[in-house]
Amino acid sequence: MKFIFANIFPYRDLPEDFAQKYESSWVDIPSHLYDRKKGHQAYNDYLDQYELAIRLGFDAVGFNEHHGNAYGMDNSPNLMSAAIARKVRETEKTCIALLGPSIALYNPPLRVAEEIAMLDTLTGGRMIAGFPAGTSMDTNYVYGLPPAELRPRFWEALDLIRQAWTRKETFSFNGRFTQLRYVNIWPRPYQDPHPPIWLPGSGSLETWDYCIRNNFTYAYLSYAGYKNAQKFMDGYWEYRDKLGKDQNPYWVGYNQFILVSETDERAERDFEQHVRYFYNKLFRIPAKYAEAPGYRTPKSLLKGGVNQFALHGQHRYSGAQREIRFKEMVESGALIAGSPATVRDMLKEVIQRLRVGTIVSHFQIGSAPQEIVLKSIELFAREVMPHLQGIWDDEWPVVGWPKVAYNRLNQQQEVQPVR
Amino acid sequence: MSSPELVTLSIQGEHVAKALVKGEGSPVLFLHGAGGLHWDGYLEEIAKQRKVIAPYFPGTAETAGANELDLRGVWDLVLYYYDLLDQLGVRRADVIGHSFGGMLAAELAATDNNRFDHLVLIGAAGLWNPDIDTPDLGTIIADPNDLHARMFVDTSSPVAQQAIALPEDEEERLRAIVEQVIMMAEASKYLWPIPDKGLRRRLHRIRAKTLIMWGEKDGLIPVQYAYEFQKGIQGSRVVVFENAAHFPQLERLSDAVNATLELLNS
Secondary structure (H helix, E strand, C coil): CEEEEECCCCCCCCCCCHHHHCCCCECCCCHHHCCHHHHHHHHHHHHHHHHHHHHCCCCEEEECCCCCECCCCCCCHHHHHHHHHHHHHHCCCCEEEECCCCHHHCCCCHHHHHHHHHHHHHHCCCEEEECCCCCHHHHHHHCCCCHHHHHHHHHHHHHHHHHHHHCCCCEEEECCCCEEEEECCCCCCCCCCCCCEEEEECCCHHHHHHHHHHCCEEEECCCCCHHHHHHHHHHHHHHHHHCCCCCCHHHEEEEEEEEECCCHHHHHHHHHHHHHHHHHHHCCCCHHHHCCCCCCCHHHHHHHCECCCCCCECCCCCCCCCCCCHHHHHHHCCEEEECHHHHHHHHHHHHHHHCCCEEEEECCCCCCCHHHHHHHHHHHHHHCHHHHCCCCCCCCCCCCCCHHHCCHHHHHHHHCCCC | CCCCEEEEEEECCCEEEEEEEECCCCEEEEECCCCCCCCCHHHHHHHCCCEEEEECCCCCCCCCCHHHHCCCCHHHHHHHHHHHHHHCCCCCEEEEEECHHHHHHHHHHHHCCCCEEEEEEECCCCCCCCCCCCCCHHHHCCCHHHHHHHHCCCCCCHHHHHHHCCCCCHHHHHHHHHHHHHHHHHHHHHHCCCCCCCHHHHHHHCCCEEEEEEECCCCCCCCHHHHHHHHHCCCCEEEEECCCCCCHHHHCHHHHHHHHHHHHCC
């Protein structure tokens, strides 16, 4: 079982009346709400959290990518990775999981292939390359991509990156969006043939299918809690089975807020207002930015149902502005919160029910101050993680991770004589 | 009114294109906006005097779309419409374009500038001036009430109600909404993030006699753009209708028909 430490880099200091006065935390959130000193402090606090997580033995640290918003201020996961790459290299086996580069946004996307090769070279092969399509706010509104072009650009960029990492000779690439006469990156990725590729997504069959057929890990990016995720993940495992593929839990990563304190009551006291800040302020995304027409394919629109009152599909954030009740959110699994013992039991249930090999663990929620987040990370790493890391390792070899993260079963596989 | 004929054509060999066709006389090509093709009172009136050919935008009404046809930009789209006219045996024509269709009509008239004798632009997209406060259609469509109020001066009027009505039957309604999303997604390839794909640089080539019609209260493409088009198209005339928004051809039906026919017959 693997745990990735991740932080979305939220802005912690939006005003009390933000939700009453402003309609969006994204795209056109007024810049006067941003205080550069608080931004500086937040960036450095968050990197302190990363360094602590690295010291405490998380299997990986992860970064994502968002643009023009207060929800997540990491515009460049590759830059942030570079800031901690040498710390990672000093550890025995911590990796860096990019859950971010929105490869459709770069021209040429070769840049992403190069930067990850650079990071892989720097860390000696500790990189995981996760490529999401990106939200509509980020890609269509802030980065201006025509919504119906996002996915074609994504698949073309992925094709270019894979070829750039694997083809030995200099080659030409004549794509619809990118044309290159000479593709020949230096440095090459340290891992052979290249860092494991993950596709983070929020549930399209197309992505599952692509992951399964190409041996990519699927990372399910949902905040909705495991009770909502159950049906979805059951569907994934059935689909793998249908394609005649194994049931190795390491093929799946799952997103989870984890809030630990000394006791269950204390966890609620520590985090409740910050949970509210997250959902009411940071997750304040109006329908007009949530899903541009064409962001989802007509096929998935018909499958998911569309909002009858709007041309936009029924969007993912529509539930965000409801009344926040901490206990209900813990019950639904949207939050895993409480004492180390409680968190341990809950997480074990999530891991086994959903059959996931990696938890992308978020400790920073909303405006939570540094002290309580650091405490939460420490309690988790010392009193929760060691009790869960052994799950699966007697049954399944690790897949979708750099070699340093392999287990005993991988080693057994490796020493088998090759004919 | 009797229904127009639904004509199915082959494009690029085996792909399907479709157009609504009605009337006799010299042909008028009508290019619809990003809301899709609806046979309305304006088309009906024009069809009494001319042969109206109103193609469905590629990808809508179960026609081959940009992916199947590999349409990558404005140029490919312009050639698509030339192919379509060739299929219909139409060498010369007049062209009317509304909204997004206005952008396409101007592109058609600017590219092969011998093919069209008259050009009518109604609340046309395709130009950008940062000094004009231009709404973002991509965000407005999230709120149908706002959208409709920008399309019509009086959303409760029969013409507005007819234009914005969705089918009663739930399944048909869902299909109609998905069809609208497809239309918007396809149009967005040419309108996003700014509806400027270089048309201004090509307007000077237009030789067709041009009428630019606009609703004074157009809430989607402000009336100032009428004059932006006029600046670019030599000899063009602007008619602005009071008490009309983005659909002056419906809200001021008889005036719009008269102005159109006056130009087409000149």
